[in-house]
Amino acid sequence: MALDHAILVSLLEKPGSGYELARRFERSIGYFWTATHQQIYRVLKRMESDGWIDVREVPQQARPDKKEYSVAAPGRAALSAWLHEPIEPESVRHDLAVKIRGAAFDDPAALIREVERHHRAHTDRLAHYLAGERRDFTGPQAPATPDAGQELQHVVLRGGIAYERMTLAWLDDVLATLHRLAARHPSGPER
Amino acid sequence: MALDHAILVSLLEKPGSGYELARRFERSIGYFWTATHQQIYRVLKRMESDGWIDVREVPQQARPDKKEYSVAAPGRAALSAWLHEPIEPESVRHDLAVKIRGAAFDDPAALIREVERHHRAHTDRLAHYLAGERRDFTGPQAPATPDAGQELQHVVLRGGIAYERMTLAWLDDVLATLHRLAARHPSGPER
DNA sequence: CTTGTCTATGCAACAAGTTGCATAGAAGGA
DNA sequence: TCCTTCTATGCAACTTGTTGCATAGACAAG
Numbered sequence: 001m002a003l004d005h006a007i008l009v010s011l012l013e014k015p016g017s018g019y020e021l022a023r024r025f026e027r028s029i030g031y032f033w034t035a036t037h038q039q040i041y042r043v044l045k046r047m048e049s050d051g052w053i054d055v056r057e058v059p060q061q062a063r064p065d066k067k068e069y070s071v072a073a074p075g076r077a078a079l080s081a082w083l084h085e086p087i088e089p090e091s092v093r094h095d096l097a098v099k100i101r102g103a104a105f106d107d108p109a110a111l112i113r114e115v116e117r118h119h120r121a122h123t124d125r126l127a128h129y130l131a132g133e134r135r136d137f138t139g140p141q142a143p144a145t146p147d148a149g150q151e152l153q154h155v156v157l158r159g160g161i162a163y164e165r166m167t168l169a170w171l172d173d174v175l176a177t178l179h180r181l182a183a184r185h186p187s188g189p190e191r
Numbered sequence: 192m193a194l195d196h197a198i199l200v201s202l203l204e205k206p207g208s209g210y211e212l213a214r215r216f217e218r219s220i221g222y223f224w225t226a227t228h229q230q231i232y233r234v235l236k237r238m239e240s241d242g243w244i245d246v247r248e249v250p251q252q253a254r255p256d257k258k259e260y261s262v263a264a265p266g267r268a269a270l271s272a273w274l275h276e277p278i279e280p281e282s283v284r285h286d287l288a289v290k291i292r293g294a295a296f297d298d299p300a301a302l303i304r305e306v307e308r309h310h311r312a313h314t315d316r317l318a319h320y321l322a323g324e325r326r327d328f329t330g331p332q333a334p335a336t337p338d339a340g341q342e343l344q345h346v347v348l349r350g351g352i353a354y355e356r357m358t359l360a361w362l363d364d365v366l367a368t369l370h371r372l373a374a375r376h377p378s379g380p381e382r
Numbered sequence: 383c384t385t386g387t388c389t390a391t392g393c394a395a396c397a398a399g400t401t402g403c404a405t406a407g408a409a410g411g412a
Numbered sequence: 413t414c415c416t417t418c419t420a421t422g423c424a425a426c427t428t429g430t431t432g433c434a435t436a437g438a439c440a441a442g
Contacts, residue, residue: 002284002286002289005289005290005293006289008293009289009292009293009296012293012295012296013292013295030282031283032283032284032285032288032289033283033284033285033288033289034282034283034284076296079293079296079297080296080297082290082293083290083293083294083297083301083302084297084301086305086308087286087287087290087305088286089287089309089312089313089316090284090285090286090287091221091225092222092223092224092225092354093193093223093224093225093281094223094224094281094350095193095278095279095281096278096280096281097223097224097347097350098193098196098197098200098223098224099196099273099274099278100343100346100347101200101204101340101343101344101347102196102199102200102203102270102273102274103274103339103343104203104204104339104340104343104344105200105203105267105270105271105340106270106271106274106275108339108343110274110275111274114277114278117277118280121280122280125280148294148295148299148372148375148376149292149295149296151368151371151372152291152292152294152295152299152368152372153292153295154368155291155364155365155368156288156291156292158361158364159285159288159361159364159365162357162360162361163283163357163361165357166353166354166356166357169353170349170350170353170354173346173349173350174346174350177342177343177345177346180342181339181342181343184339185339
């Protein structure tokens with residue numbers, strides 16, 4: 001279960017509250033791991049009762065108080081143990097591919113708008129990643145000599161960028177295929 | 192829940208038993224959706240009791256009898272309804288990326304073997320996909336004028352191939368980064 | 383002045399996925 | 413002969429992930 005470990009890594013990079021973690025998962029961490037705030041609060045609670053993380057109540061004015069979590073020694077040990085054990089290469093779950101193969105039994109042309117929508121979403125993500133890369137790694141504000149942590153964050157971000165570019169190229173391929181099929185059978189399903 | 196729909200698509204492409212479906216999920220369908228046999232049997236049972244699929248007992252000699260499932264009209268209608276409603280762009284869960292960012296708090300060099308292992312696994316997958324592509328789409332045995340179903344299966348397979356190639360290139364990038372960091376700090380963690 | 387958004391945390395119920403185990407006959411190798 | 417593998421189906425327990433809802437003060441827009 002890697003959500004625990006993703007949270008530990010994020011807290012090591014910078015301590016924070018459940019709410020802040022949820023926002024990181026929407027942004028920077030979101031390009032390799034997703035989690036909702038309910039999941040995060042539940043895991044934080046469990047890790048706290050297991051002594052993996054420490055809590056500090058932080059009173060705030062003009063907004064609710066928060067609990068700031070940071071990694072304790074046992075949490076760090078657990079993360080280290082996980083880092084040293086092998087994991088399975090990730091398995092994919094791609095709904096859109098199911099839809100594309102399913103379109104053979106429906107109307108391929110009806111999928112065009114859906115694929116275009118995904119294309120736009122991935123274009124936006126790519127732009128977001130590239131902006132983050134310029135801000136943190138390649139722009140004028142970036143550190144001249146990045147440390148190991150920054151190098152590793154950058155290589156993960158490059159992975160996200162490569163993924164989005166690959167996906168956009170593939171979606172172009174999918175759209176071309178769907179247009180070809182729509183031209184072949186002007187309307188209606190195949191079989 | 193797209194496992195239902197993935198199974199329906201597979202059964203429309205060719206009726207089969209739970210066991211056969213499990214094998215398809217290990218092979219061709221596996222590059223965009225994974226499922227274990229337990230999951231598949233459970234879903235088949237539910238879809239049968241909902242009238243989405245029909246069963247036919249097939250006696251066999253020299254091996255256990257099997258239940259062959261095929262899609263019934265309500266199942267086809269359910270699939271069609273799903274095909275026409277929009278879905279969210281997929282969310283990623285990449286354990287290896289968590290490990291890479293976590294390596295900043297451990298020993299980056301210790302990750303090299305793990306990344307190499309993943310590289311080999313993805314090389315194997317790519318070879319497997321390419322063999323499938325030659326066999327079904329680009330080789331001498333391939334149909335001269337593929338129908339819509341084959342065109343769509345091919346474009347999904349091209350997506351799998353593109354994904355593996357992208358991943359291999361990224362893993363090379365990761366390895367180069369880890370070697371650079373290992374050379375910088377000959378041994379031990381960063382912080 | 384009401385509605386909506388942002389910060390902040392959390393419960394409860396449900397759906398989906400994982401892991402371990404069980405059965406059982408046939409075929410093939412040590 | 414025993415052990416393993418392949419075909420074939422399934423239960424039970426457990427862990428994860430999702431969805432809906434609840435609370436609550438501050439602030440901004442209409």
